[in-house]
Amino acid sequence: MSMETDTYGTRSTAPHVADSHDMIRVHGARENNLKDVSIQIPKRRLTVFTGVSGSGKSSLVFDTIAAESQRLINETYSAFVQGFMPTLSRPDVDVLDGLTTAIIVDQQRLGSDPRSTVGTATDAHAMLRILFSRLGKPYIGPAKAFSFNVASISGAGAVTYERGGKKVKERRDFTVTGGMCPRCEGRGQVTDFDLTALYDDTKSLREGALTIPGYTMDGWYGRIFMGSGFFDPDKPIRDYTETELNDLLHKEATKIKVEGINVTYEGLIPRIQKSFLSKDREAMQPHIRAFVDRAITFTACPDCGGTRLNEAARSSKIKGISIADACAMQISDLAEWVRGLDEPSVAPLLTSLQQTLDSFVEIGLGYLSLDRPSGTLSGGEAQRTKMIRHLGSSLTDVTYVFDEPTIGLHPHDIQRMNNLLLRLRDKGNTVLVVEHKPETIAIADHVVDLGPGAGTAGGAVCFEGTVEGLRASGTVTGRHLDDRAAVKDTVRKPTGALQIRGADKHNLRDVDVDIPLGVLVVITGVAGSGKSSLVHGSMPADADVVTVDQSPIRGSRRSNPATYTGLLDPIRKAFAKANGVKPGLFSANSEGACPTCNGAGVIYTDLAMMAGVATTCEECEGRRFQASVLEYTLGGRNIAEVLEMPVSEAEEFFGAGDARTPAAHKILTRLDDVGLGYLTLGQPLTTLSGGERQRLKLATHMGDKGGVYVLDEPTTGLHLADVEQLLGLLDRLVDAGKSVIVIEHHQAVMAHADWIIDLGPGAGHDGGRVVFEGTPADLIAARSTLTGEHLAAYTGA
Numbered sequence: 001m002s003m004e005t006d007t008y009g010t011r012s013t014a015p016h017v018a019d020s021h022d023m024i025r026v027h028g029a030r031e032n033n034l035k036d037v038s039i040q041i042p043k044r045r046l047t048v049f050t051g052v053s054g055s056g057k058s059s060l061v062f063d064t065i066a067a068e069s070q071r072l073i074n075e076t077y078s079a080f081v082q083g084f085m086p087t088l089s090r091p092d093v094d095v096l097d098g099l100t101t102a103i104i105v106d107q108q109r110l111g112s113d114p115r116s117t118v119g120t121a122t123d124a125h126a127m128l129r130i131l132f133s134r135l136g137k138p139y140i141g142p143a144k145a146f147s148f149n150v151a152s153i154s155g156a157g158a159v160t161y162e163r164g165g166k167k168v169k170e171r172r173d174f175t176v177t178g179g180m181c182p183r184c185e186g187r188g189q190v191t192d193f194d195l196t197a198l199y200d201d202t203k204s205l206r207e208g209a210l211t212i213p214g215y216t217m218d219g220w221y222g223r224i225f226m227g228s229g230f231f232d233p234d235k236p237i238r239d240y241t242e243t244e245l246n247d248l249l250h251k252e253a254t255k256i257k258v259e260g261i262n263v264t265y266e267g268l269i270p271r272i273q274k275s276f277l278s279k280d281r282e283a284m285q286p287h288i289r290a291f292v293d294r295a296i297t298f299t300a301c302p303d304c305g306g307t308r309l310n311e312a313a314r315s316s317k318i319k320g321i322s323i324a325d326a327c328a329m330q331i332s333d334l335a336e337w338v339r340g341l342d343e344p345s346v347a348p349l350l351t352s353l354q355q356t357l358d359s360f361v362e363i364g365l366g367y368l369s370l371d372r373p374s375g376t377l378s379g380g381e382a383q384r385t386k387m388i389r390h391l392g393s394s395l396t397d398v399t400y401v402f403d404e405p406t407i408g409l410h411p412h413d414i415q416r417m418n419n420l421l422l423r424l425r426d427k428g429n430t431v432l433v434v435e436h437k438p439e440t441i442a443i444a445d446h447v448v449d450l451g452p453g454a455g456t457a458g459g460a461v462c463f464e465g466t467v468e469g470l471r472a473s474g475t476v477t478g479r480h481l482d483d484r485a486a487v488k489d490t491v492r493k494p495t496g497a498l499q500i501r502g503a504d505k506h507n508l509r510d511v512d513v514d515i516p517l518g519v520l521v522v523i524t525g526v527a528g529s530g531k532s533s534l535v536h537g538s539m540p541a542d543a544d545v546v547t548v549d550q551s552p553i554r555g556s557r558r559s560n561p562a563t564y565t566g567l568l569d570p571i572r573k574a575f576a577k578a579n580g581v582k583p584g585l586f587s588a589n590s591e592g593a594c595p596t597c598n599g600a601g602v603i604y605t606d607l608a609m610m611a612g613v614a615t616t617c618e619e620c621e622g623r624r625f626q627a628s629v630l631e632y633t634l635g636g637r638n639i640a641e642v643l644e645m646p647v648s649e650a651e652e653f654f655g656a657g658d659a660r661t662p663a664a665h666k667i668l669t670r671l672d673d674v675g676l677g678y679l680t681l682g683q684p685l686t687t688l689s690g691g692e693r694q695r696l697k698l699a700t701h702m703g704d705k706g707g708v709y710v711l712d713e714p715t716t717g718l719h720l721a722d723v724e725q726l727l728g729l730l731d732r733l734v735d736a737g738k739s740v741i742v743i744e745h746h747q748a749v750m751a752h753a754d755w756i757i758d759l760g761p762g763a764g765h766d767g768g769r770v771v772f773e774g775t776p777a778d779l780i781a782a783r784s785t786l787t788g789e790h791l792a793a794y795t796g797a
Contacts, residue, residue, distance in 0.1 A: 021098050024065065024399075024430070028094030032059040032687055033459040039448060040464075041065075043098065044397070046421060046431045048444035050470075050477045051462070052719040053691030054454030054678070057434045058403070062104065064091045065432070066401045069102035087612060100430060102399045103390060107407060107690060109552060110374035110382045114187050114278075115149055118377070119327055119370030122360075122388055127353040128370070132323045134346050136316035141177035146316075146323050148186035148308035150178030179313035179323075184301035188308040188371075191277060195249075197295035198268055201238040209237050212272065213291050227258035228265050272296075307371070324371075330764045331357055332366035359388040363420065364413045367507070367528035367764025379550050379690075379716065380408025380527070384417075391420070396428035403690070406437045407716055410526040410745050411790040414439045436719050438481055442467055449477045454692075455646070455678035480720035485727075485748035487776045487795055492519045492734065492754045498708065503538035506530065507768040511538070517708070517739040519754035520730055524744060524787050525771075528763030531743045535710055546706035550713060553693045555685035558589055558600065562643060562681040565671065565700050570663035571654075575639060578658075579632040586639045592629040594620035635659030643682030647671045650681055670699040673732070675725045691717025698729075708739045715746040727752050747794040750787070751776050758787045 022043050029037040034056050041047050049057045071088040110121050119125030129143040136146075144150045154175040160167055180186040195201075203209040205226055208217055215221045226233045230247040231240060240248065251267040266274075276284070276292055284292065300306035307314065307324035314322045318341070326334055335357035341350055360366055363384045368377075377385065383405060390400065405421065406414050418440060425431045425445075435441060447470045449463040462475040470478045495518030503511040508530045515521055523531045539545055555564060562568040572583040585592040593599025597617035601624040605613045616622040623630065623640040630638045635658040637645075645653065651668040654661045671679070674695040679688075688696065694716050701709075711730075715723055723746065730752075733740050742749060750756060756779050758772035771785045779785070780792045791797075 023098050024100075025095065025097040026060070026064065026093065027097075029060060029064045030092040031063045032056065033455055034059050034064070035459040037450075037459070037461055039461055041430070041432070041448070042446055043100070043430045044425065044428055045445040046425045046433065046443065047446040047448060048441050049432065049434045049448050049450065050436065050441060050719075051450035051458065052454050052476060053675075053695075053717055053722055054689050055450040055452075055458035055719075056460075057450055058689050059459070060448075060450065061401055061432050061434055062106070062403070064093055065096070065099070066102040066104050066399070067091050068093070068096045069099045069399065070104075072099065073101060083608060087607075089612065089614075100397055100399045101395075102401055104401045105383060105386050105390065105405070106401075106403045107379040107383050109379065110377060110385065113375070114373065116374040117327075117370060118368050118372045118374055118385065120149075121374045122356065122385060124353065124356050124370055125327065127349060127356070128323055128326055131346060131349055131353065132316055132318060134349075135318045135341075135343060136323075137318070138316060140312045140316045144179070145177040146179045146309070146313050148180050148188075148313075150176070151180040151182070151185070152176060152178045152310065152312075177312075179309045181301060181304035181308055181310050183303040184308065186308045188301055188304065188306045189298045190301045191273070192297045192299060193269055193272075194295050194297070197291070198249075198272075199237055202236055204236050205231075205233040210268075212268070212295075213287050224256075224258050224263055224265060228256055230265070327371040328369055330366065331360045331368055331370065332764065334370070335361055335366070355392050356388065359391045362416075363387055363391065364409070364416055364527060364763070367762075367767070378408045378532070378713075380406075383407065387420070390424070397430075399430040399432060400424055402431070402433045402435075404435055404717065405433065406435065406440055408527055408713060408745070410524070410786070411439070411747065411794070412786045413527055418443050436717070438720070441470075441477075441481065449473070449475050451476055453678065455680075457678055476721050477719070483720055483748070484795060485751040487751045487780065487797075488754075491775050494519050494755070498540065498543055498739075500534065500538050500540070503534055505537035506533040507764055508533050508538065509768040511768070511770055513757060513770050513773065515741060515757065516755050518734070518737070519739065520734050520752065521739075521741045521755045521757065522744050522750050522753035523741065523757050523759065524750060525759035525767065526763050526786060529759040529761075529767035531759055532712065533768075534759065535741060535743055536712075539710075544707040545710055546701050546704045546708070547710045548698050548701045548712065548714070550694070550716060553685060553688075553697060557684045557686050559685040560643070560682045561647070561671065561676070561679055561685070561696060564685060564696060565667050567664055567667045567681065570661050570667075571639075571642060574654075574659070574661045574664065575632060575634050578634045581632065585629050585632070586625075588624040592625050592639070594624055594626055596620065597624070599624045644680055646677065647679050647681065648677035651677075667699075667703065670702045671696070673702070673729055674699045675722055689717060691719075691722070694718075702733075707737075708741065709733060711740065711742045711744075713744055714742060715744060715749060723748050747791055750779075750791055751795055756787075758785050760785060760787075 024041040024043060027038045037060060049061055051057050067088060068091050071090060074082060074085055074088060110116065117125065129146040132146050133143045156171065156173045158169050159172050160169050184190050198212055199209045200211060206217060217226060231244040247267065249267050249269050251265065253264050253266045256263060256265045276288060309324050314324050316322065321337065338350060338354050338357060343350065360368065365381065365384055405417055409417060414437060421431055421433065422443060433440065441447065444467055447465060447467055448461060449470060451458050451460065451462045463470055463473045463478065471481055494516030497514040497516055500511065500513050500515065511534060523535055525531050553564065572586040575586045576583040584590040588599035594617060596619035597603050601617055601622040602614045603617055607613065625640055630640055632638065635653060647668055651665065651672055653659050654664040654668060676692065676695055676699065694714065698714060714726055718726060727749065730740050744750065753776055756772065756774065756776055757770060758779065760767050760771045772779055776791065779788045780795060780797045783789050783792055
């Protein structure tokens with residue numbers, strides 16, 4: 001309560017009108033599955049949003065509150081500037097009041113460009129480059145001389161310009177000193193091609209010798225090779241002369257004419273390097289990735305030793321350390337080294353670099369190195385890396401929006417993350433967190449629980465208030481908040497073992513371990529202890545492994561669960577067979593698409609720098625298909641009605657009767673098994689939550705042929721109630737004769753395991769060793785590791 005002085009100088013105790021805006025008010029939010037949600041969120045407090053996966057948390061926090069805040073900020077710029085910015089449409093909400101500037105820290109992976117590293121993504125590398133250009137001995141040039149993305153070039157030539165009304169010609173020289181290694185072009189790796197995977201040398205080109213995805217002889221690439229005139233298309237490749245083979249594999253870009261069209265011919269290897277290898281491996285389509293894994297081996301560049309830098313950049317040193325050495329250091333060690341540099345001439349730079357490196361350590365990422373490719377970071381690591389730039393910020397009265405910040409964190413690290421969230425709040429900021437972990441829900445000042453179910457069964461506010469109120473509320477979250485999984489009385493006996501010997505990838509220290517087969521194995525340990533390096537990087541090549549990792553599902557608004565899982569193929573065939581027409585008619589991306597909206601269901605009108613408008617197509621009324629296609633039915637339903645069905649209803653529909661389609665039924669059963677029975681078959685992938693995408697991916701991989709399933713944190717984005725269903729699914733997989741290996745931090749999954757392998761004891765070079773192998777009960781009894789202590793506390797042992 002503030003004391004104010006009125007016009008006559010008398011003191012009044014009325015609050016100042018400016019202090020009355022202490023709430024963010026949302027009224028009538030209908031984005032995605034939200035059902036006219038109206039809530040009030042206290043400012044300068046920590047509010048946690050909970051609810052089952054798909055209940056509408058992200059729709060409310062990210063797609064409504066944060067999106068509108070960003071849109072309003074963008075509108076403060078001139079129309080000219082807005083033309084260069086992404087256009088954001090106004091969320092479907094009646095009133096949004098009391099918003100402040102929103103800073104979103106989400107789980108989107110950092111750019112997976114092969115040139116992007118932890119250092120380049122956080123500006124730490126830019127500061128190091130300036131430091132070495134000022135203090136490095138010998139001096140080799142400005143900051144870009146230490147950049148592995150800048151090549152050294154030089155040139156000379158005549159330039160013509162006007163002076164005093166006369167044209168003057170002069171000779172000019174120029175040089176650019178960059179740090180890029182010329183051999184690997186700053187990638188740190190060189191590629192070696194297995195030619196037997198590129199072509200079958202017993203065949204000629206016309207017979208289809210090329211075995212590269214997309215290089216068929218009736219396709220455009222094939223026609224270019226056949227019509228190039230550099231070799232005989234009817235001669236087997238093994239009979240080629242040295243010149244012909246060189247032209248096929250290595251020829252530089254050359255202009256030629258094929259079928260009367262001017263085209264550029266290029267050898268197979270430079271073409272593959274440009275089309276396939278310019279992308280990060282994780283961003284490739286599965287069949288391209290399989291080809292790259294089969295045909296190409298990546299080895300550290302012999303010229304730069306994998307540092308990406310040329311010899312000059314590596315030769316300039318500060319106290320015996322080059323920039324390559326500094327980037328290869330563990331960040332916690334690099335922070336100590338920078339602290340030891342006392343140079344007044346660059347004091348502001350050292351202070352800023354020191355703060356950035358200390359933020360890494362504080363946030364629990366001190367085990368990374370700056371040269372780590374950013375595409376290899378997990379979702380949790382990427383989110384924490386983004387947090388670094390906000391930790392030392394002097395801004396207050398900002399809304400920070402976090403999407404499950406505890407992902408990828410061991411229970412030991414969650415306490416540290418909680419302290420950071422509270423620190424941001426205590427600086428006078430509003431902190432909104434979407435979260436499932438009870439440890440983080442417990443620190444909330446205010447809780448908003450959405451539900452009661454997922455998808456169309458969710459989208460309503462079930463509870464608003466304190467954590468204690470949530471416990472007593474009887475909602476799904478309230479009932480499960482104090483759930484504690486018990487350790488199993490009996491564990492399964494292994495049927496064999498997967499032997500890993502001498503594993504030394506990243507921080508692993510010559511690890512020998514036998515992973516039992518035929519049981520549920522959980523690999524655990526603090527973040528950065530070497531779990532992923534052991535499971536993903538050290539598996540025997542002949543192991544029959546199906547991996548479900550955290551890489552995001554890629555898909556446009558035209559993609560949906562039916563297209564992603566391959567479910568639409570048997571459905572289209574069934575429709576085609578029942579009606580005696582072509583399957584292509586039943587695809588909204590092919591012949592059957594509504595001609596007005598091209599099968600999108602909506603018409604997008606671009607309004608330049610203003611948000612585009614999407615209106616439902618009047619021709620097909622949003623159903624995406626031509627009217628003639630909708631006359632064909634299967635089991636009394638047309639294709640648009642089938643795509644509007646939830647998975648659970650479609651499972652019954654395709655399981656019996658006229659519409660019985662075993663291939664479709666099998667995929668639908670798997671979707672139901674992973675808890676996605678409420679999703680509609682035609683719901684765009686862009687509207688799915690993180691937890692839903694993870695489970696959709698799991699359902700797809702369950703159909704793969706493989707004896708060993710490796711799951712990387714499958715509880716990501718799952719509500720406490722959904723975790724029980726996941727444990728049932730894992731049990732069913734094991735009982736069906738599969739071996740399941742789970743990298744996991746969730747104590748409920750650890751307690752449910754048959755065997756635990758705990759890595760540690762710390763992160764980075766303090767980890768990389770197996771500190772425990774045995775049953776969960778033995779781990780709790782020993783309490784010899786951090787995991788053991790937290791699991792004992794969790795189970796109440």
